[in-house]
Amino acid sequence: MASHRRPKQPSRARVTLLTTAAAAAVALTSQAANAAPSEKPSKDEVKSKVDKLYEDAEQATEKYNGAKEKQEKLQKEISTIQDDVARGQQELNELRESIGQAAAAQYRSGSIDSSLQLFLSSDPDDYLDKASTADQLSAQQVESLKKIQDKQRELAQDRAEASDKLEDLSSTRTELGKKKKEVQAKLAEAQKLLNTLTAEEKAALAASDARASRDAGERVDLGNTGAASGRAMAAFQAAQSKIGSPYSYGATGPSTFDCSGLTSWAFAQAGVGIPRTSQAQANAGTRIYSQSDLKVGDLVIFYGDQHHVGFYAGNGQVLHAPRTGTVVRYESINNMPYQFGVRI
Numbered sequence: 001m002a003s004h005r006r007p008k009q010p011s012r013a014r015v016t017l018l019t020t021a022a023a024a025a026v027a028l029t030s031q032a033a034n035a036a037p038s039e040k041p042s043k044d045e046v047k048s049k050v051d052k053l054y055e056d057a058e059q060a061t062e063k064y065n066g067a068k069e070k071q072e073k074l075q076k077e078i079s080t081i082q083d084d085v086a087r088g089q090q091e092l093n094e095l096r097e098s099i100g101q102a103a104a105a106q107y108r109s110g111s112i113d114s115s116l117q118l119f120l121s122s123d124p125d126d127y128l129d130k131a132s133t134a135d136q137l138s139a140q141q142v143e144s145l146k147k148i149q150d151k152q153r154e155l156a157q158d159r160a161e162a163s164d165k166l167e168d169l170s171s172t173r174t175e176l177g178k179k180k181k182e183v184q185a186k187l188a189e190a191q192k193l194l195n196t197l198t199a200e201e202k203a204a205l206a207a208s209d210a211r212a213s214r215d216a217g218e219r220v221d222l223g224n225t226g227a228a229s230g231r232a233m234a235a236f237q238a239a240q241s242k243i244g245s246p247y248s249y250g251a252t253g254p255s256t257f258d259c260s261g262l263t264s265w266a267f268a269q270a271g272v273g274i275p276r277t278s279q280a281q282a283n284a285g286t287r288i289y290s291q292s293d294l295k296v297g298d299l300v301i302f303y304g305d306q307h308h309v310g311f312y313a314g315n316g317q318v319l320h321a322p323r324t325g326t327v328v329r330y331e332s333i334n335n336m337p338y339q340f341g342v343r344i
Helices: 012-034 043-109 113-119 124-194 199-218 232-242 259-269
Strands: 284-288 301-302 308-314 317-319 328-334 340-344
Touching: 012 317, 043 124, 043 199, 232 259, 232 317, 259 308, 308 340
Parallel strands: none
Antiparallel strands: 284 340, 301 308, 301 340, 308 317, 317 328
């Protein structure tokens, strides 16, 4: 006989689980269908973000430059102190040797009572001369001992100073490494953004930069503004000779430059030493707050943290090394937030 048993009904828990899973699947499918595909940033958006990253990289570059300058200064100071210590140790050794020789001579001559030595002497006058010399030698020994003590204290101070500077040098090198990585990270991030562009978009940006540099080099009217001074003009003319040279962070010429690298190099060609970083250059001379008072060859400081510097070129133009991907060129002073000029 055929079985008439009713089929087993699914349990309530099983029904609930299947219903929930189905609802979730429907929801996910609906979300996937309604989700808009992520939009690729436009060429202008990429350029804006890249320009900001380059500015951030330049900020980090000036901090890197400051740490590098401090490192070089500390290395020179440590070298000088170590030379002083070496010379001082040689002087100390010579003083000790002279004391040792005198002590050995006294030991060899014995320590006979002076009245007995006079009685036994076959030549009292000769003895008296020798006795006088012995008294002088004793005074010289005392002076030598004092010199030894002074030299020992001086060497101890020099060694302590060298130790402090070596510790400072170690922390400066650590800071230098961090700043270098920070610059490199910003530049790598900018390159990653540029790599999202098509070949045509990259070519268009490159052509735009090249055109801006070419126009800035060939078609700028500098007017007839006077020079700040003879040495300022000499520095400005040295910078002019580098128009078209590529920007490179940390570079001080003669083929590549960053912003403060160009200005410090140019003044060096005029026989004038100025600090390495833009922040230090901001305090290197007399500040000129009104743009109308600027003269050719004045330094021009930009941004609130003073991380960019160039030369005033006249007629509202500056000559500077702008950023990564550009070259030394003229540019309107109004393209960046002007802070003040500096007359060296």
